[in-house]
Amino acid sequence: MIGRWSLSFADIDFVNSKPALTRLGLAAQLKFFASLGFFAIDPGSIPTDGLSYLAEQLGVEAGEIAGYDFSSRTARRHCAEILIHPGYHRMKRVDRAQLTEWIAGELCPGGQSINAMLEHVFLWCRDRRIYGPSRKELERVVRSQRQDYLDTWLIGASDRLSSDAVALLEASLADPDSSTGFNRMKGDAGQATLDNILDVTEKLAFIQRLDLPHDLLTATGKPWVDQIVRRVAGEKASEMRRHAPARQLGLYAIYLMSREAQLTDAMIDLLIETVHKIGTRSKRKVVGDIAKDIERVYGKERLLVEIASASINEPSGRICDVIFPIAGKAKLAAIVKESHAKGALDRRIYKVMCQRRSKSRPFGGVKPGHRVTCRGEWREGVARGPLPPALV
Structure with a gap:
């Protein structure tokens, strides 16, 4: 704020040469133009902090800005004097040509909005001590150059x-x-x-x-x-x-x-969601199978104790005479199956997922000379072309 709103000794002498009631407004216009390259149209355009800092330097109250009419003849005369004070000159034909070339080469490729480009145009004029035409006229220049750039770019894309x-x-x-x-x-x-x-x-x-x-x-x-x-x-x-x-x-x-x-990106999301669905269904099936296994061998601890007791009492007996009367073949097979069911859950889910994929084959099994219709059926006809890298 200090660098933007500080008055130099020359600025203070220039402002103090005017009537006291207009000094704050003149100083505000002077520093506003030096900062942005165009003049303020009302007091609301000037930041409060900057106005207070200017008033402090001039030894006046910030509220005095209300008595300065930014649209009066006095204000317009002050604007003309502000241009002369730092050595500004009106835009010439050569300056306009340079500005047009700069807009086309530097501003247009960035694709900024009209207002953003206008701000850069005003700063370009300020840095070269040029006072350009009205804002509307500069806006027409900017719009014309933007349109020319867009047309040239689209034609270049079409030619490629x-x-x-x-x-x-x-x-x-x-x-x-x-x-x-x-x-x-x-x-x-x-x-x-x-x-x-x-x-x-x-x-x-x-x-x-x-x-x-x-x-x-x-x-x-x-x-x-x-x-x-x-x-x-x-x-x-x-x-x-x-x-x-x-x-x-x-x-x-x-x-x-x-x-x-x-x-x-949409294809990746679809594939991820598809794999997630397959994994969820496979996990549900595996968990369901484990639950069935647990129900089928309910009370296995008691059976195992009885089998152990019978084995201890008759160590030389045959299995069909000692074990089967306590737990038949079906019971023992269920216990073995439950033991296998206690394996790694992720490994079983992956196995079921692979089984589902081998049955459905959603991305494989395409024969040469076949194509997929919008209903997902394989029919003979003209091939639809190779799969994109996303599916390969």
Whole structure:
């Protein structure tokens, strides 16, 4: 605050040359302009702490700012004198050309908002002691350069596409409700079912066949990509087809580059949820089998004591004469089964999971020349292409 709102000796002499009632307002405008590159339009634009610090330096009360009219002729004359005081000059044609080039080369690739770019423009003018045109005129310059940059970027993305990719994208927009149509590509992954997993797999395979130039996403700011993704996600296929061909393909290609990462994450979530479901069902089955085993040999401690007593009393007797009268073959088999059931629970669950997978084979068993329909059935026909790396 001290560096931003401190008055130099020259500033104090300049302010004190004016009437006492206008000194605080003049000082506020002077330091506000020196900090941001444009003038305040009302007292509310000036921070309270900075205003109090200025009033302390001038030996006046901070409340005197209320008597300064920021829209009066006096205030406008003060603004003109403030420009002369530190040596500012009006923007010339050469300055405008340099500013336009700087906006296109430095600000536009970042994808910042209009207001954020305007703040940088004012600071650029301030650092060069240039007093630019009105805020509205500078805003028109910024908007024009942003639009030119976006158009150039989209056309460049369209030019990087191969002829096969262009044909696939145009077919997707022409038939938006097909398996790889525009509407289907924007759909959510849904719940962890076989149909949804295969649907996401087909979408990923479609994007990978396009061979999109992903380096375009790193050459510009993320706000541009987010803006295009939101725009394409909110448009219908008919609205997309109204764009010029190059702009249309550029928008769709950049959207699919970002969509590929979203679909990959969705595929991972679906697979994790599927494995979790299989593990939960397998654990439930194993625990149920253990419970059945425990019920089948209820009272085994008493049986084991009786078997031990009979063995001690007749050590030379045969099993069928000594043991079986106390606990038959079925009882003894149940005890053995329960002992096996006390093995590692995780190992048994994993065994059941493998058995379930070998029976269902949700991702295997695809024969050459077969494809999966939207219902998850294997039918003869044209192959749908290789599985994405997420499933390999």
